[in-house]
Amino acid sequence: xxxxxxxxxxxxxxxxxxxxxxxxxxxxxxxxxxxxxxxxxxxxxxxxxxxxxxxxxxxxxxxxxxxxxxxxxxxxxxxxxxxxxxxxxxxxxxxxxxxxxxxxxxxxxxxxxxxxxxxxxxxxxxxxxxxxxxxxxxxxxxxxxxxxxxxxxxxxxxxxxxxxxxxxxxxxxxxxxxxxxxxxxxxxxxxxxxxxxxxxxxxxxxxxxxxxxxxxxxxxxxxxxxxxxxxxxxxxxxxxxxxxxxxxxxxxxxxxxxxxxxxxxxxxxxxxxxxxxxxxxxxxxxxxxxxxxxxxxxx
Numbered sequence: 001x002x003x004x005x006x007x008x009x010x011x012x013x014x015x016x017x018x019x020x021x022x023x024x025x026x027x028x029x030x031x032x033x034x035x036x037x038x039x040x041x042x043x044x045x046x047x048x049x050x051x052x053x054x055x056x057x058x059x060x061x062x063x064x065x066x067x068x069x070x071x072x073x074x075x076x077x078x079x080x081x082x083x084x085x086x087x088x089x090x091x092x093x094x095x096x097x098x099x100x101x102x103x104x105x106x107x108x109x110x111x112x113x114x115x116x117x118x119x120x121x122x123x124x125x126x127x128x129x130x131x132x133x134x135x136x137x138x139x140x141x142x143x144x145x146x147x148x149x150x151x152x153x154x155x156x157x158x159x160x161x162x163x164x165x166x167x168x169x170x171x172x173x174x175x176x177x178x179x180x181x182x183x184x185x186x187x188x189x190x191x192x193x194x195x196x197x198x199x200x201x202x203x204x205x206x207x208x209x210x211x212x213x214x215x216x217x218x219x220x221x222x223x224x225x226x227x228x229x230x231x232x233x234x235x236x237x238x239x240x241x242x243x244x245x246x247x248x249x250x251x252x253x254x255x256x257x258x259x260x261x262x263x264x265x266x267x268x269x270x271x272x273x274x275x276x277x278x279x280x281x282x283x284x285x286x287x288x289x290x291x292x293x294x295x296x297x298x299x
Contacts, residue, residue: 048194053102053133073121
């Protein structure tokens with residue numbers, strides 16, 4: 001079994017401002033990306049079919065230049081075209097997923113019209129899914145409420161556990177940054193916000209709180225000096241997080257090879273979120289805890 005060596009960091013070489021500068025810079029950059037995305041598109045991220053409404057066709061064809069032919073087969077431009085390799089599915093032909101997001105001028109029988117256009121162009125339609133804009137809007141509100149409720153519940157639990165403002169704020173700030181950075185990465189990488197990726201973001205909240213509570217508990221409630229307590233928490237927390245990152249990277253690579261888009265996206269999001277968690281926990285959180293222990297708490 002391979003042992004993970006956690007390097008010892010001499011925190012005394014850095015001021016609190018220096019420790020917090022890097023995670024704060026990443027947080028500001030992530031917020032700027034999300035803000036710019038909202039100004040440009042009206043949404044903080046690329047929204048999937050579940051949140052926008054529209055039609056998804058799954059078609060097969062044994063000819064060449066399938067994607068180019070798909071783009072000319074319909075009377076409207078597809079919003080996304082994804083090819084699923086044949087080796088992951090029964091049959092000899094690749095399956096191509098063609099997505100059309102809803103618009104205000106969509107006719108009632110849009111799905112039937114698009115299916116007819118696909119078959120007229122020589123494609124074999126294996127599945128048709130349609131989501132109405134009103135249902136998609138309700139789904140988006142429910143998902144947003146779920147994330148907000150999870151974050152609020154986490155915040156209440158953290159304050160109930162530590163009952164002090166600065167340590168609790170450190171956990172909440174770290175979790176917020178761990179959530180924002182992956183959303184910005186999703187925008188840059190073209191990953192859509194779907195129910196599956198929302199689940200990944202909820203998992204990040206859990207991972208973040210786990211590592212931050214481990215650090216805070218070691219510093220505030222256990223015996224030993226501050227730096228000894230931080231080192232003790234790092235041995236467990238960093239090992240746990242690096243193991244999780246390795247598992248997520250492997251999952252993303254395998255899912256990419258076999259064309260399983262959702263698992264690939266979840267693996268990427270969790271990998272980015274866990275890397276952000278390492279940075280936020282052992283730089284920003286440590287700086288806030290050290291300020292609390294030696295300056296604010298020492299008064």
